[in-house]
Amino acid sequence: MIETIFHASALITGDGPVIQDAAVVVASNGEICDVGRACDLLPRHAGAPIVAVRGVLFPALVNAHTHIELGALRGAVQGGSGFVAWVEKLVDARAKTTLDDEAQAGACAANELHLAGTAAVGDVSNRLAAVGALARKGLGGAVFHEIFGLNRADVEARARLMEQERDTIVGAWPSSDLAYSRTPSTLSVTEHHAVASLVREERSRGRRMSIHLAEHPADRRAVEHGDGPMVDWLRARSALAAYPSPMAPLFSAADRLELLAPDVLLVHLTDARRDELAMVAERGAHVVLCPRSNLHIETRLPPLLDILAVGIEPALGTDSLASNASLDVLAEARALADRFPNVSAKSLIQMATWNGARALGRHELGRIARGSRPGIIAVDGDVGGDPAAFVLRNVGAPRRWVAGRTATVGHP
DSSP states (O other): OOEEEEEEEEEEOSSSOEEEEEEEEEETTSOEEEEEEHHHHHHHTTTSOEEEEEEEEEEOEEEEEEOGGGGGGTTOSOOSSOHHHHHHHHHHHHTTOOHHHHHHHHHHHHHHHHHHTEEEEEEEESSOTTHHHHHHTTOEEEEEEEEOBSOHHHHHHHHHHHHHHHHHHHOSOOOTTEEEEEEEOBTTTBOHHHHHHHHHHHHHTTOOEEEEESOSHHHHHHHHHSOSHHHHHHHHHSOOOSOOOOOSOHHHHHHHTTOSSTTEEEEEOTTOOHHHHHHHHHHTOEEEEOHHHHHHHHSOOOOHHHHHHTTOOOEEOOBOTTSOSOOOHHHHHHHHHHHOTTSOHHHHHHHTTHHHHHHTTOTTSSSOOTTOOOOEEEEESOOOSOHHHHHHHTTTSOEEEEESSOOOEEOO
16 A cells, blocks of 8 residues: 655644654555654655645544534524524524525535535534535534424424435435434423433444533523523424423433433533533543534633533534534634633644544544544644644634545635
8 A cells, every 4th residue: 555754844643742843654545554753754664755744734623513504594693692592593594494505505514624624523413404415525423313392202203203304315325434313402402201212222223422411501491490591482482381391400311311421422511510510521421612603602602621620521513604604623722722821722623633533433533643544634834832823823724635535725
């Protein structure tokens, strides 16, 4: 198998050290054969072709939470007044979009993800309109087919039909690199007995799940007290007679439903408390943060310092273009860097790469290590003392694929 050496000013491994004057050997199938300091590596691979990179190499990105099909609503849903006001506008705007609109938006979004240097996504989908576009662009990861509803019988009936619906809409599943699972939306809008059934079924099939959890205070209020802005909105939008609240602490309810587990992605946690985060860490669940979306909707950030303090290693996602300006997960890392200056740039890039790969169960991605196949991205320029900080300072600069896919130059 043909090998090529990329000799760079610096290399960010994703799960390990940042290497200055680095080299990485990549096979023609994208597999990493060797990585380390150039002075050590080059003599071991004498005769292999060398490509010089004046800049930083790092693993292709992993966007662990997004809603690709909502790209049809880009810029159309004003935020800043809280989740309930935002979702009201979202539902009304989405009622005017068609499946074709969302399929076209999916194609644009897949291209944007590729230009940003993204290898995999955790895409939460209602209509499965973007699956084909993701597959055609070579994106891996997972498609989480979302379900919600507060009538147990209706939700369980819907769950039974979802895979049939998948086959009708998508046909033959287009990529083995894209996993499929059914997943509950949130505990405030999905009946809990139906959630329990769904979790058991998907876990028995070895499938990962994703759930929005503690995204906003109204989510907690609904589950814990059965009232508040979220419940008022649900009653106004439906014929809901009584809200089926378990009247239990939010994270205790999630734990009882076996959602605080290593095969579940807990998304947002913006309203999570330190003791709840400690419970999440103890159970080993994966956490995905979407800071720019949280700022757009609720004008608040997840408690990153508490999350790190309890030992959670969060991944990053962009959420949708209905609540964000782009699908560039590295811009999420930059947003956190701007607001949490004591968190290292290296750790933030790990959140956008290796932590996301682990959350999605894709351990061949997200890190530049022997045997992995992450795809490698370059940002060119004068690096300076901290390569990771250089990358975050230059989030708007062009990136290019140097290994793992057809080389493409573009602005994220």
